[in-house]
Amino acid sequence: MNAMDAKNFEQALDRWGSDLSDWPATERQAAEALLVRSKDVQTLMEAERQIDSALSALREHAVSSRLEQRILTRLPAVAGSDPAAGAYDGQWIWSWLSAKVWRPVLLAGVPLIFGFAMGFGLPDLTEQELAEQISMLALSDIYQEIDDAQQ
């Protein structure tokens, strides 16, 4: 068991209060031993107990019933959390879509939607136009090769 002096005792008192049952076992035993032999520490403990008792006395508290009425009568004037508000203004759709679960799904879906849009947006091509597009994509000049072959 560690020896405790008045300074350590006061620090422990600041930390855990005057109820020794709230103290860790080692510190409690040391404090009990010190309390037996030190008048100063006894005085300190007594002062702390008076403070705790005065703090406990603050729990007795009454509130006027008029205040309760005042709060309740102010309600209609305050825009409350009317459930219908969310349903009709369309905000619930956004809040549902932006919920954590759907956020990654939405993000993953963006390139997919972009791809579909590009695909459907392409014009119908003739056979020659299609060959040109493919040669462009292949980074080669198919016509040049044909010309070279013909020569």
Next chain:
Amino acid sequence: MGEPGDDELMKAVSAGDQVAFSHLVKRHLPILHRYLTHLAGSAADGDELSQEAFLRVWQSADKFRPGKARFITWLHRIAHNLYIDEIRRNRPDNLPLDPEAVDESPGPEQQMQLGQESRLLQQALAELPEAQRSALLLCQVQGFSNQEAAAIMDTGVRALESLLARGRRGLRQRLARSVPSTVKKAGQQ
């Protein structure tokens, strides 16, 4: 059948149920008012802040998450933030509250009820820095655990413990100046 719990009432409040809200007010107003009155140092400020806190509950009921915190903790957090906003607005230098305000606020009946010891304690409390006063009130008077009080004050548990320790010592020293008894002897150590 017993009374509905806070979570159940909040579910109804978020659906616009004023009766459920009135149950919550009746149940928690005295506790919240006690905290705010001692925190702000006057019953009038306690009234104003309590009213505002409950109206915020009504407006933001859909933001309450039952599994995440107890309703009473959430309510205190709203109230605590309101108080912080209030002192920032009115006291840009963030000075501690005027200790005299404690003596002015209670009416004659309340004054009669308050013992000398309690009045001195309230005065000493009012002289403490706001964060220390708040930590002491939440843990010693309102009965929150250190963890819950830390969540209300938006701080860590260690920081809260340090606030509690400094608050207790501060109270002891202040009371020692005004009480020529046991506390005085203790404060001189």
